């Protein structure tokens with residue numbers, strides 16, 4: 001199978017989620033990449049170096065600057081004339097674009113795969129990861145999104161992909177980008193962080209969240225996450241949310257502070273290698289999945305822990 | 310302005326899903342079923358648009374006969390009219406999107422608001438597929454919706470923060486959790502909903518072939534984590550961390 005992998009990038013570097021998608025795609029056969037955006041020389045060069053890639057299709061046009069699905073999907077559909085599968089990471093861009101492509105190709109998408117069993121058979125989580133389904137697709141072309149935490153990252157060096165410019169399919173005039181608010185985050189990205197410290201509703205305020213969670217994360221060189229309750233209450237930005245409807249993470253160490261452990265939260269972090277929970281309620285469900293639990297008041301425990309590390 | 314809201318009946322989000330012993334799926338016998346939480350948010354948003362001049366809210370559900378209960382809930386919240394498309398076999402997002410596209414042709418709504426994902430299959434596809442089939446703009450994962458003249462501004466939850474796009478109307482919107490807080494239906498409104506109109510259809514009425522493209526071969530429980538140990542105090546936790554190479 002010849003697959004076309006959507007390259008997620010920030011204008012200068014290829015994002016890690018892409019590397020996991022490349023590994024998944026390589027299990028299907030030949031891997032080609034698609035880099036879309038405006039001003040792509042650096043990204044295209046970086047993409048070409050990813051181990052194991054063949055062609056790197058580059059579509060550089062103002063219409064693609066913000067990866068609007070309405071403009072990007074027709075381009076992908078055109079390229080799918082010569083590819084057998086379209087593979088995208090389960091990022092917000094990937095999830096936005098891939099189903100539009102699938103519908104235009106009259107294909108049923110396979111979302112968020114965890115493994116490739118064969119060319120047409122995959123496993124994927126359903127019910128917030130409370131069940132794992134093995135599914136077989138009868139469509140001749142495949143459209144697939146990939147859960148990043150389920151696949152190793154392809155090496156960023158060693159490849160020698162051949163860069164090829166693709167003509168733009170233009171601006172479809174359905175949508176325009178009006179602006180964005182992307183939080184400047186100097187911490188490791190959640191989806192690739194080795195250690196994550198997450199705070200829940202128990203933190204009580206944004207000030208306390210920063211005052212207690214940030215220093216511990218600094219000490220550990222960790223990324224910072226949050227429960228939905230903490231995000232809804234405004235203690236942390238929405239980008240921090242871990243769970244069924246937030247980010248799916250699988251770090252070496254996940255520290256849950258004042259988080260009860262609702263199934264929707266567990267869905268996002270229960271594949272972490274080591275889970276540490278700090279909660280004042282010894283019956284909190286989080287302790288059923290935690291490797292190390294500490295029962296007590298986080299307002300006492302966190303300053304002490306940060307001090308002693 | 311007319312708004313169409315597709316709603317799905319799913320296992321209630323508070324119920325812990327149990328995998329059937331024969332590995333064919335998740336047990337849905339005798340468990341509480343509810344409206345998909347993201348669809349409640351979609352219905353709520355449509356009702357709020359009514360306060361800004363939207364004229365009619367039509368809700369649609371595709372599924373078994375019992376999906377009419379879900380539609381009644383939406384009517385009790387404040388939708389005006391319902392369409393039930395009965396199918397005893399599972400309809401995939403692609404099939405749902407094709408049926409919805411036909412309903413859009415008949416109903417001519419200005420806006421279709423869907424949930425971003427149904428929490429049973431976690432597909433996150435239907436809205437984007439419908440937008441593709443119709444050739445409309447799509448504002449997915451919406452946390453804010455503002456109607457303007459002939460267009461709609463949608464603030465979307467994206468990796469790293471939020472993004473605002475302007476879409477030409479008619480358009481598709483899919484809801485994220487922070488878009489609004491859905492209301493509960495009051496008792497009088499539940500009573501009133503009983504007499505609101507509900508049309509009964511089948512996929513064949515729309516000429517849509519809903520044969521699944523994906524076969525589920527097996528469903529299993531994920532590997533379980535077992536509870537570990539509890540430490541007595543911070544000092545012991547620090548020791549454990551040190552033993553894992555997370556240092557002082």
Ligand SMILES: Cc1cc2nc3c(=O)[nH]c(=O)nc-3n(C[C@H](O)[C@H](O)[C@H](O)COP(=O)(O)OP(=O)(O)OC[C@H]3O[C@@H](n4cnc5c(N)ncnc54)[C@H](O)[C@@H]3O)c2cc1C
Nearest residue numbers: 200201202227228229243244245246258259260265280298
């Ligand atoms: C459709 C849907 C999707 C959802 N998606 C997500 C998702 O992606 N991510 C997510 O996280 N949630 C999600 N939720 C919400 C989820 O169901 C829970 O409501 C949420 O995770 C609870 O957050 P919490 O644990 O911070 O708050 P709570 O459940 O209120 O727990 C707070 C915990 O803090 C403890 N505590 C209180 N004070 C202290 C103290 N001083 N010291 C120590 N411990 C203390 C308490 O014992 C309690 O266990 C979703 C819900 C729905 C319906």
Ligand SMILES: Nc1ncnc2c1ncn2[C@@H]1O[C@H](COP(=O)(O)O)[C@@H](O)[C@H]1O
Nearest residue numbers: 315316371423424426427432433434435
């Ligand atoms: N059978 C259905 N009937 C009505 N609406 C549906 C159905 N399936 C999906 N939807 C809508 O599409 C959204 C996304 O679902 P999905 O793509 O299955 O995750 C849901 O939140 C609903 O708004």
